Amino acid sequence: MSDKPQILLTPGPLTTSERTRAAMLRDWGSRDPAFINLTRRVRERIAAIAGGAETHACVLLQGSGTFGLEAAAATFIPPDGHVLIPANGAYCHRMGTIAETLGRRVTVYETPENVPPDPAELGRLLDADVTITHVAMVHCETTSGILNPLAEIAETVQKAGRSLIVDAMSSFGGIPVDVNATPVDVLIASSNKCLEGVPGIAFVVARHEILAASAGNAPSVVLDLHAQAAGFEKSGEWRFTPPTHVVAALDAALEQLDEEGGVAGRHARYRENCDVLVDGMTALGFRTYLSHNL
């Protein structure tokens, strides 16, 4: 290895700024008021980025993004719930595996990897089976990069009176989402993707009423988001040893997101990167698998 700084595209997959990495050089006491304030600020910032400052709570959870997905399925889909998953890639299918492993009933509506689910067909499936309580979808299915039609699906799910859970792992922070304008009950993402923090935290942005009604659903102690949220509300502290340095890095990363012009600013940069990549590769003779839809 040379001494030249490496542009490390994983984990993430993205690199992190020096300022974000520098934020990890300080130790924090997990029960100190300063760290409690830091945790509160990160939670508030994430809920605000999602457009849910008044309506949703941000629950932080130790672990990678999948821990957040499993916690959300465990907490918000009750034992007698039934989840419909529009699936066009590996992460959609993983949500099905998670829900099934938890003993929840799962129905998959599958389309090819380069075809988005049809909201009208999803609506028909919901009308045809009144036992379906939830729809769980992936916003950007990272296997192909396909952007699934969140706004149309959210409207269909709301009309049908069901609850919507969204894996926004590879879109949150890079593509604008407003959990009220586009009604989303539960959104899951992590510290290390478009927010450009380091890995170690999953977070779940959940509508207050849904969170309040979820007590006792989770067949797990550590993945119980109702209990995790209650811990934050009670003392501002994490229930179990927090990844303090990762929280500090995420706070610094969120500050830089703000300075970049928020999600709109970051989206513009990612879009330009995408255009440069696609145009350059096209000039070399490659063709995109998807239509260019970022």
Ligand SMILES: Cc1ncc(COP(=O)(O)O)c(C=O)c1O
């Ligand atoms: C859409 C989506 N869901 C879930 C995950 C899993 O996240 P993690 O590997 O952090 O557990 C990823 C990771 O790339 C993803 O892109």
